[in-house]
Amino acid sequence: MNSTPQVSVLFVCLGNICRSPTAHGIFEALVRDAGLDGWIRVDSAGTGDWHIGKSPDKRAMAAALGRGLDIGHLIARQVRPSDFDQFDYILAMDRSNLSNLERMRPPSFAGHLGLFLPFAAYAGQPLETDEVPDPYYGEAGGFQHVYELVEQAARGLLAHISQHHPRSI
Numbered sequence: 001m002n003s004t005p006q007v008s009v010l011f012v013c014l015g016n017i018c019r020s021p022t023a024h025g026i027f028e029a030l031v032r033d034a035g036l037d038g039w040i041r042v043d044s045a046g047t048g049d050w051h052i053g054k055s056p057d058k059r060a061m062a063a064a065l066g067r068g069l070d071i072g073h074l075i076a077r078q079v080r081p082s083d084f085d086q087f088d089y090i091l092a093m094d095r096s097n098l099s100n101l102e103r104m105r106p107p108s109f110a111g112h113l114g115l116f117l118p119f120a121a122y123a124g125q126p127l128e129t130d131e132v133p134d135p136y137y138g139e140a141g142g143f144q145h146v147y148e149l150v151e152q153a154a155r156g157l158l159a160h161i162s163q164h165h166p167r168s169i
């Protein structure tokens, strides 16, 4: 479909090279597979500026490729004030990201600003945690864990949007 997107989603972490690009890539693929890529706009950004312009972390790309998903096209950027005018859902990977976003939030923002993982419940899979752990300085297996958490929440987010924005289906 080539219509103007009705629903827009921005995934946010600290660096925009590990967690939020993983969420971006997984959700983008789910949206595409559902034939909704003209209706749901997907993007990601970091609250920090260290990695602007960079590709995702090699370990995040490897974890995704291991599941058959290529996220190598994504380029890191920083959250900007105009994101609050342009996105309906701004979803943080952890509470630190969320508190940074809450400080930026303009009073006019009428969308949903919150944690991402609780959306897993809409796919019938509530998770035991509501934060995606930062894998950057951790062990290699952390990236697999990030992928698994994010995949469940992404399925739930698509179910949630399908329920709450029925015109998009």
Ligand code: 4NP
Pocket (backbone or CB within 6 Å): 013, 014, 015, 016, 017, 018, 019, 020, 046, 050, 134, 135, 136
């Ligand atoms: P992300 O992971 O927030 O999931 O992209 C990180 C990436 C970089 C850094 C920290 C976390 N860093 O400190 O540079």
